[in-house]
Amino acid sequence: MIGAIQGLGRRTLDGLRGLGEAVLLMLRILRAAPEVVRRPRLLIEQLYVVGVLSLVIILVSALFVGLVLGLQGYYTLVDFGAEDAVGTMVALTLVRELGPVVTALLFAGRAGSSLTAEVGLMKATEQLSSMEMMAVDPERRILAPRFFAALLAVPLLAAIFSAVGVFGGYLVSVGMIGIDAGAYWSNMQNAVTVQDDILNGAIKSVVFGFLAGWIALHKGYMATPTSSGVSRATTMGVVHTSLAVLGLDFLLTALMFG
Amino acid sequence: MSQRLVEIWVGLFVALGLAGFLVLALQVSGLAEIRQQPGYQVAASFDNIGGLRERAPVSMAGVRVGKVERIELNPESHQAEVILRIDQRYDRIPVDTSAAIYTSGLLGEQYVGLEAGWEDETLGSGDRITQTQSAVVLERLIGQFLTRMQD
Amino acid sequence: MEAAENRDEMLARVRGLCVRRGGRSIFDGVDLDIRRGQVTAIMGPSGTGKTTLLRVLGGQLRPQAGEVHVLGEAVPQLSRAELYALRRRMGVLFQSGALFTHLSVFENVAFPIREHARLPEPLVETLVLLKLEAVGLRGARDLMPAELSGGMARRVALARAIALDPALMMYDEPFAGQDPITMGVLIDLIRRLNDALGLTSVVVSHDVHETFAIADYVYVLADGAVIAEGTPAQLNASEAASVRQFVDARPDGPVPFHYPARSLADELTGGRGS
Numbered sequence A: 001m002i003g004a005i006q007g008l009g010r011r012t013l014d015g016l017r018g019l020g021e022a023v024l025l026m027l028r029i030l031r032a033a034p035e036v037v038r039r040p041r042l043l044i045e046q047l048y049v050v051g052v053l054s055l056v057i058i059l060v061s062a063l064f065v066g067l068v069l070g071l072q073g074y075y076t077l078v079d080f081g082a083e084d085a086v087g088t089m090v091a092l093t094l095v096r097e098l099g100p101v102v103t104a105l106l107f108a109g110r111a112g113s114s115l116t117a118e119v120g121l122m123k124a125t126e127q128l129s130s131m132e133m134m135a136v137d138p139e140r141r142i143l144a145p146r147f148f149a150a151l152l153a154v155p156l157l158a159a160i161f162s163a164v165g166v167f168g169g170y171l172v173s174v175g176m177i178g179i180d181a182g183a184y185w186s187n188m189q190n191a192v193t194v195q196d197d198i199l200n201g202a203i204k205s206v207v208f209g210f211l212a213g214w215i216a217l218h219k220g221y222m223a224t225p226t227s228s229g230v231s232r233a234t235t236m237g238v239v240h241t242s243l244a245v246l247g248l249d250f251l252l253t254a255l256m257f258g
Numbered sequence B: 001m002s003q004r005l006v007e008i009w010v011g012l013f014v015a016l017g018l019a020g021f022l023v024l025a026l027q028v029s030g031l032a033e034i035r036q037q038p039g040y041q042v043a044a045s046f047d048n049i050g051g052l053r054e055r056a057p058v059s060m061a062g063v064r065v066g067k068v069e070r071i072e073l074n075p076e077s078h079q080a081e082v083i084l085r086i087d088q089r090y091d092r093i094p095v096d097t098s099a100a101i102y103t104s105g106l107l108g109e110q111y112v113g114l115e116a117g118w119e120d121e122t123l124g125s126g127d128r129i130t131q132t133q134s135a136v137v138l139e140r141l142i143g144q145f146l147t148r149m150q151d
Numbered sequence C: 001m002e003a004a005e006n007r008d009e010m011l012a013r014v015r016g017l018c019v020r021r022g023g024r025s026i027f028d029g030v031d032l033d034i035r036r037g038q039v040t041a042i043m044g045p046s047g048t049g050k051t052t053l054l055r056v057l058g059g060q061l062r063p064q065a066g067e068v069h070v071l072g073e074a075v076p077q078l079s080r081a082e083l084y085a086l087r088r089r090m091g092v093l094f095q096s097g098a099l100f101t102h103l104s105v106f107e108n109v110a111f112p113i114r115e116h117a118r119l120p121e122p123l124v125e126t127l128v129l130l131k132l133e134a135v136g137l138r139g140a141r142d143l144m145p146a147e148l149s150g151g152m153a154r155r156v157a158l159a160r161a162i163a164l165d166p167a168l169m170m171y172d173e174p175f176a177g178q179d180p181i182t183m184g185v186l187i188d189l190i191r192r193l194n195d196a197l198g199l200t201s202v203v204v205s206h207d208v209h210e211t212f213a214i215a216d217y218v219y220v221l222a223d224g225a226v227i228a229e230g231t232p233a234q235l236n237a238s239e240a241a242s243v244r245q246f247v248d249a250r251p252d253g254p255v256p257f258h259y260p261a262r263s264l265a266d267e268l269t270g271g272r273g274s
């Protein structure tokens, strides 16, 4: 009994310590922002790795999500004779929720995991240590460009996701089912607003980009420097990012659209 | 991969992302609509507009001719003052046209439907549609039905 | 020695160093002096903390107690920025080499140069090729680290460590995994770098023969303390049993070969008997 309570206490303390560590790391990374701006080449390289290489999976997923939303939206709305509203449903679902959330989840699996593994392996093979001894701060040289690349890439990917998804909904409902194209767009345009929907969706995706980059890099940087430690860190990075994204999405939705 | 190629790809990626935002802002939320369509304003008062919202469509014979621009409560008459914006190309709507608020489908969005009148004179900017019919509010309808049954 | 015990003579000074890691004491009161312009060797059996000592000197590990002065700075008390400034004047050859796996051999050696100096590309290329030439790997400039043997990787790492002409060079096991010819070249290289460039070198090794060939002064570590020190000649002439065991490479003697543990008999019976 005492043992269980002690275990709980230790876990809580360890968790808090980990959180404090992560916050301090983030502050140091943010302070390196001017250096990232001064050396855009490092940022561009990372934008390629986390952004360009994630494009295919984002485009394909967005198209299919849009197609399914169009189909399901139609099946649901047609019972109420409101099938013209399918455009509204597709667009609001994508812009407010699925765009930012699914993009962040795919990003965690595609780019976040590779960031964790890369940084963890650099640590395990003493590359980070040797960088430190060359008087090059790995937090500035390695972590900062990767973090800012994630922060930029996720909102861009989410915008691409939503736009492609709306197009997918159009293909199904207008192209296949035969809903009037004018009704698809005009109903959507009547319901979707820039300040409420597009802007809030964009804010969500920035928050998720922040989280995805932060968690992935922290897990890699703090990984136990062995192969099992790195693989564990990679898995935990994806799991924690996904949970954090979903939890925070609920909170943000309640705040923004409540 | 050469630095040049990486830069080109990243440039394309950023451009694509910004294009995504542009599509969302212009095509999906209809910012483009607001700017491009020239039109004129017509006012109408309703006893009850139900769930009508700004930017809802205004249609005549099922064709979209404009949209709801503004909704206000008239502090004296306690009626809803609805300002419609009719597209410029529909400039030959008779003055005795009537307006009603309908629902598309059973649960769909509400919109303003115009029923053309017979006069030769046409509506212009700042004119008012006098014949209006309020939205059908489902609860009120059911309430009336129940009170009749009790009689 | 001719040196007046003047502070300038000491490039690094360690007093009363105590380090604990993972609940185990690794150093318990170690005193060391690294004299300017000399090659100082740190020797000792595997696992005694030679790598740990280098990490303490480089400020990567904060000791629990003791003074550590390197190039006139009290390392454990330095701020992050001061520490990085100090490290610009140090070069470290890691035991594993620790090459950047995503960069070619050339780019690995160019890395510290590009990070710390804004030099025109032709000059960077000249510098890098000179360093690679010194370790005999100019021909391997376009290989990736994965395409190198362990010994080659170590030599590339050496070229990278000396790229910025540091004042203090630390080598962690430079000879391990090298063939006899390369070993000879490396010994010669470390000596020449030290004398020609006016460096000070710390060489960590357990190869007695090679180490004695280049070292001016030798410390032998065991059990968390310095068990012997002196010039190679002095150590060779020493009568102390622990020194003899190490110098003559005898398995039995006062220096234990085993990591601290319960007795084998105790462990095999699972301590159940007691």
Ligand SMILES: Nc1ncnc2c1ncn2[C@@H]1O[C@H](COP(=O)(O)OP(=O)(O)OP(=O)(O)O)[C@@H](O)[C@H]1O
Pocket (backbone or CB within 6 Å): C021, C022, C026, C045, C046, C047, C048, C049, C050, C051, C052, C053, C095, C206
């Ligand atoms: N991260 C760590 N946590 C806890 N203990 C450690 C850690 N790293 C090393 N040690 C312990 O410190 C001791 C000294 O390690 P160190 O790497 O300095 O030895 P070494 O003298 O360099 O050995 P070798 O000659 O094999 O390289 C070892 O007994 C090891 O168990």
Ligand SMILES: [Mg+2]
Pocket (backbone or CB within 6 Å): C050, C051, C052, C095, C172
């Ligand atoms: Mg070692």
